[in-house]
Amino acid sequence: MVRTVFREVRIFDGHHVRTDDTVVVEDGRIAAIGRGLAVPASAEVVEGRGCTLLPGLIDAHTHIVGAALRQALVWGVTTELDMANFPDKMAAAKKEQDGPLGSSLADLRSACCAATVPGGHGSARFPEIPTLTEPEEAAGFVDARISEGSDYIKVHYDDGQVSGHMDDSTLPVIRKETMAAVIAAARERGMLTLVHTGTVQAGLDAVEAGAHGLAHLLVDRAPGPGFGEALAR
Structure with a gap:
């Protein structure tokens, strides 16, 4: 058994600074937390005085x-x-x-290849990546991502306002119906779906379509309380 002891260290557990000062780790897992705990035989000791130990x-x-x-x-x-x-x-x-x-x-x-349309966000720069346009293609697209090792599904649903404001250009965007089909196919297969958005309306579209999360901040305007209520629903 491999043991490591962090001694006389300030401990932040992700919520609070604890009054404990010692952490014992055995085979990569926390075995004990306390104050002045005994050091097991053959343990590696990390002197933590003046330092803080916190979750990764x-x-x-x-x-x-x-x-x-x-x-x-x-x-x-x-x-x-x-x-x-x-x-x-x-x-x-x-x-x-x-x-x-x-x-x-x-x-x-990793999401590996994100869902996007030909010439859209991602595929405009890397035209060799897989794309889709119609809802009927969603199931096959998701299955292909799973087979290549994706841990979750990512959809590029940038409605053009963000890129347009930055460089006076627009890109084709996956349709809401196709995005929703990708999300539904992913859910049927037990996969999380995250959606790249940049505006409040795009964020609402993604949430209403059943996305598990949004991958960017919304930069066109303040979301307002209604956006939080939509997320809660």
């Missing part, structure tokens, strides 16, 4: 490249949620996590 951080929106998983862990980010990437790169990264260097890498979850 989760970066909820990344597109990992290069040494991103190694760099993230250095800064206390233990999980990376990748919001769109190439399946082969994600498969290679996950394989590396299972190898001898895996303990030096942040955990990875």
Whole structure:
């Protein structure tokens, strides 16, 4: 059994700073938390005086490249949620996590290829990625993402206002009906769906279609209390 003891450290559990000062970890899991706990034989001791021990951080929106998983862990980010990437790169990264260097890498979850239309957000820059246009294509699209290793489904539903304001251009956008079909197909298969939006109306469309979450802030106007009520419903 591998034991590690963090001693005389300030402990933040994600909600409160605790009065405890010692954490005992056994085989990668917290076994005990208290004040002045005895150090088990053969345990590695980490002297924490003047330091704070806290849960690993989760970066909820990344597109990992290069040494991103190694760099993230250095800064206390233990999980990376990748919001769109190439399946082969994600498969290679996950394989590396299972190898001898895996303990030096942040955990990875990825949407792999996001749902978008030809020439839309994502596919305009990378025309080789899979796209769809009609609701009837949704089930096949979701099945393909699952087979390539996606951990959740991402949909690009940017209504053009955000990009248009930034560079005076617009991109074709997946129709609301097609987005809803993708979300329904994902739910039927037990997959979470996150939707890339940028405006209040796009966010409402996604929520009404059954999305589990929104992947961007809404930047066109303040959402107002009605938006929160829609989320609660």
